[in-house]
Amino acid sequence: MSPEEKKNTEQNKIEYDPITNEPLVQGESYDGIKELDNDMPTWYKWLFYLTIVFAVIYLVRIFIFKAPDLIQADEYAAEMTKFKNSATEKKAASFVVKLQTSPAALAKGNEIWHQICAACHRPDGGGLVGPNMTDKYWIHGNTVQDLYNVVTNGVIQKGMLSYKNQLSNQDRLDVVSYVLLKLQGTHPKNPKAPQGKLYK
Amino acid sequence: MKLEKFTYDNQLSKLFMFATVFWGTIGMLVGLTIAFELIFPGLNGGISWLTFSRIRPIHTNAVIFAFVGNGIFTAVYYSSPRLLKTPMFSKVLGKIHFWGWQLIILAGAITLPLGLTQSKEYAELIWPIDIAVVVIWVIFGINFFGTLAKRRMKHIYVALWFFIATWITVAVLYIVNNLQLPTSLLHSYPIYAGVQDALVQWWYGHNAVAFFLTTPYLGLMYYFVPKAANRPIYSYRLSIIHFWSLIFIYIWAGPHHLLYSALPDWVQALSVAFSIMLLAPSWGGMLNGLLTLRGAWDRVRKDPVLKMFVVGVTAYGMATFEGPMLALKSVNSMSHFTDWTIGHVHVGTLGWNGMMTFGMIYWLVPRLFQTKLFSTKLANIHFWISTLGLLFFVIPLYFAGFTQSLMWKQFTATGQLAYPNFLETVTQIMPMYYLRAFGGSLYFIGMIMFVVNVWKTAAIGSFKRYENDEAPALEKTFKDDPVTGLKWGWHHRLEGKVVKFSVFALIAILIGSLFEMIPMFLIKSNVPTIAAVKPYTPLELQGRDIYVSNGCYTCHSQMIRPFRSETERYGEYTKAGETVYDFPFQYGSKRTGPDLAREGVKTLPNYKPDAWHYNHMMDPQKINAQSIMPPYPWMATKKIDLSSTPSKIRAMMTLGVPYPEGYDKIANKDLKVQAHKIAENLRSSGIKVNDDAEIIALIAYLQRLGTDIYKHK
Numbered sequence: 001m002s003p004e005e006k007k008n009t010e011q012n013k014i015e016y017d018p019i020t021n022e023p024l025v026q027g028e029s030y031d032g033i034k035e036l037d038n039d040m041p042t043w044y045k046w047l048f049y050l051t052i053v054f055a056v057i058y059l060v061r062i063f064i065f066k067a068p069d070l071i072q073a074d075e076y077a078a079e080m081t082k083f084k085n086s087a088t089e090k091k092a093a094s095f096v097v098k099l100q101t102s103p104a105a106l107a108k109g110n111e112i113w114h115q116i117c118a119a120c121h122r123p124d125g126g127g128l129v130g131p132n133m134t135d136k137y138w139i140h141g142n143t144v145q146d147l148y149n150v151v152t153n154g155v156i157q158k159g160m161l162s163y164k165n166q167l168s169n170q171d172r173l174d175v176v177s178y179v180l181l182k183l184q185g186t187h188p189k190n191p192k193a194p195q196g197k198l199y200k
Numbered sequence: 201m202k203l204e205k206f207t208y209d210n211q212l213s214k215l216f217m218f219a220t221v222f223w224g225t226i227g228m229l230v231g232l233t234i235a236f237e238l239i240f241p242g243l244n245g246g247i248s249w250l251t252f253s254r255i256r257p258i259h260t261n262a263v264i265f266a267f268v269g270n271g272i273f274t275a276v277y278y279s280s281p282r283l284l285k286t287p288m289f290s291k292v293l294g295k296i297h298f299w300g301w302q303l304i305i306l307a308g309a310i311t312l313p314l315g316l317t318q319s320k321e322y323a324e325l326i327w328p329i330d331i332a333v334v335v336i337w338v339i340f341g342i343n344f345f346g347t348l349a350k351r352r353m354k355h356i357y358v359a360l361w362f363f364i365a366t367w368i369t370v371a372v373l374y375i376v377n378n379l380q381l382p383t384s385l386l387h388s389y390p391i392y393a394g395v396q397d398a399l400v401q402w403w404y405g406h407n408a409v410a411f412f413l414t415t416p417y418l419g420l421m422y423y424f425v426p427k428a429a430n431r432p433i434y435s436y437r438l439s440i441i442h443f444w445s446l447i448f449i450y451i452w453a454g455p456h457h458l459l460y461s462a463l464p465d466w467v468q469a470l471s472v473a474f475s476i477m478l479l480a481p482s483w484g485g486m487l488n489g490l491l492t493l494r495g496a497w498d499r500v501r502k503d504p505v506l507k508m509f510v511v512g513v514t515a516y517g518m519a520t521f522e523g524p525m526l527a528l529k530s531v532n533s534m535s536h537f538t539d540w541t542i543g544h545v546h547v548g549t550l551g552w553n554g555m556m557t558f559g560m561i562y563w564l565v566p567r568l569f570q571t572k573l574f575s576t577k578l579a580n581i582h583f584w585i586s587t588l589g590l591l592f593f594v595i596p597l598y599f600a601g602f603t604q605s606l607m608w609k610q611f612t613a614t615g616q617l618a619y620p621n622f623l624e625t626v627t628q629i630m631p632m633y634y635l636r637a638f639g640g641s642l643y644f645i646g647m648i649m650f651v652v653n654v655w656k657t658a659a660i661g662s663f664k665r666y667e668n669d670e671a672p673a674l675e676k677t678f679k680d681d682p683v684t685g686l687k688w689g690w691h692h693r694l695e696g697k698v699v700k701f702s703v704f705a706l707i708a709i710l711i712g713s714l715f716e717m718i719p720m721f722l723i724k725s726n727v728p729t730i731a732a733v734k735p736y737t738p739l740e741l742q743g744r745d746i747y748v749s750n751g752c753y754t755c756h757s758q759m760i761r762p763f764r765s766e767t768e769r770y771g772e773y774t775k776a777g778e779t780v781y782d783f784p785f786q787y788g789s790k791r792t793g794p795d796l797a798r799e800g801v802k803t804l805p806n807y808k809p810d811a812w813h814y815n816h817m818m819d820p821q822k823i824n825a826q827s828i829m830p831p832y833p834w835m836a837t838k839k840i841d842l843s844s845t846p847s848k849i850r851a852m853m854t855l856g857v858p859y860p861e862g863y864d865k866i867a868n869k870d871l872k873v874q875a876h877k878i879a880e881n882l883r884s885s886g887i888k889v890n891d892d893a894e895i896i897a898l899i900a901y902l903q904r905l906g907t908d909i910y911k912h913k
Binding site for chain 1: 279282283353354355357358359423426427431432433434435436437438439441445460465466468469470472473474476477479480481483484487494495524529612613614615616617620621687762763764767768769773802803805807809
């Protein structure tokens, strides 16, 4: 039999799926299940190749070129540097702590006071868990800067939290100004007993 | 050729099928319960064994090992004998396998709510049950490979390749991840700590998804889809390519569960690269499933079996597209720790595993009981209601994940966190939790319809236990003749050699495993030591075990990622060297509550005094009305198990924790001193509490968290 003829006989032996007319894998069927001898779709092969190319580039970038965007300590350092050099931080650096007297600032201070501070210092400032804000006795000093520091850093051992991450520096200054200008000197009912030093 | 006659015994297929239906119902009911507990945190009624953190592991274990597990065995015990033209190897082993597996599930369902857990996700079961799992798995293996050995077919069909890979890989994964040192009959410590433990756990956890929820169900698909559709498999070559590439690549991808954690960059990078390459191998399975239905689409419209299969395979394709995307670091930085992950997982479980199981059983039950399905209409309603349930479950969780992640990362114009209070971000997504519970309810109603349909079909039919078949004997030394015109004859020949095939599969899954794990354990620079990090005090260690036992990790992470949004909120990002005494690691995978890695650091904004913790654990809603944390009142009355301290300290020392020689004998003395101090402090705030209450140990642990590297600052 010539090779040509042999090929023809083999071709004749091949079974086809009657619906799609595609060649079946010859030989056994598994509990009646047959398999088609189709190739994989072209787009599928390309998808596979592309993901492999992606993976190789990715690994080369980190293992050989130590790409800083793939090394997380570098990535974090870059994020922090970017923030430090940002307009926000520059503005914060030149921030001056001084008593705010504008009605807008005091209104904001009033709002923050009732939102956050009142829970421990009472809405009228008479003191509850936290000290009385209306009398002339102060534990950590009575200047704008003193109060600003307490609000910023907190006094953890006494239960006063730090509001550095919750309130902007302007917000903190506004609420401190509100305390000094609006609460000081008022006389709420049943105030908490004086704590700290008397400042005249 | 002389035909040999033999008989299939359908008994075990039937039992496993009923077990699938039964445990599926239970597992989903528990899932639904915890979905509602997230909406109504008081739903546990202050009862420990009904609390979210205790029963969430029951849900995961029940649906994975009980529902899907029994589903796998149903498929294996039904299809293997028919694909190999021989009855199963041993009826006795089959019976031991069946009852052993059900007892294991029962043991898990009893121990987990009691707080007996290892806390490693999907590997929570305690060590005696782990041993039982291994024994039963080996028995299953003997039965399965025994069947392969006495087959009458020359070659093994692709469904069996997947079953073989499943058996081998699950054995390797389960044993390696569960190596532990018992301190008592019910408690143990894993032999790995911190970041190494995390790597082993997520190598396991990810590949439990790969080799328990995926490969055996691909095997199921390769048998039941062409059977139900009566169509040939679309492409034999695609089967070969996607089988080998899938099992080889999958095993590398586990560390993508630890992106941006304290895990070294190089392991993370490998997991990202391999996760991306996993897309095509996964889609190979989807293509072969869907394209096998060419020429049968007219029947898909009418036949609930095929409908279930179409949605199942499509869900598989969606989940395996999403998986690689979530493994990209930029996407993961958003998705991780949020409900996005929960949504993603449920596309796979409700969509792929659920629908494939329903399809298989709707096909199987009429055949086993020699009748027609009780109600095709009911099955069609089941199909629509579960598809709808899936959508209502998943879409809200995607939305919740996006929303919460953006809120966590949002800064104000002046550089502060826009939502410094974690609770605000939870309250924001509550409507999504309601919708999810609604979606879950729909899916569960569908499940009830399924139970009714299976039950009724079985009741009206009569069980056909034995089926006769015949096939020529397999010649002992057959010469493998090349198949006419077949492109990849070499692989066809390999399919005739089961041992060689299995060894190749083993090698394929070991390469990635060893490549990632050996350096992590042998090269010291992967876990740089930090001198300030010291072992836990005995009280803190007991407190840690209470934290583990109550499943706090189900809602709280202990892994601050290196992003400004996280270091601003939680403090310095977590270093590998900080968790070297953490047996097991408690990095967590989900933040339903805030991260606790630096809970004890007094100078950080999240710090809470002892009394706060006490009151909060007793009644979280009294402190934050909108909190969704359940109460843990039993911690105030339950006593610390002092008798366990010496053996725990000894176990720690065996595992390399540097307590001084003989410390196990005096540890309880130190414990009592520290406990008394904390209890006194609480009593001074007017709280009535005994020195030996569990809550004291827990507070000691919480106040220790993350403090070591802050002491110098």
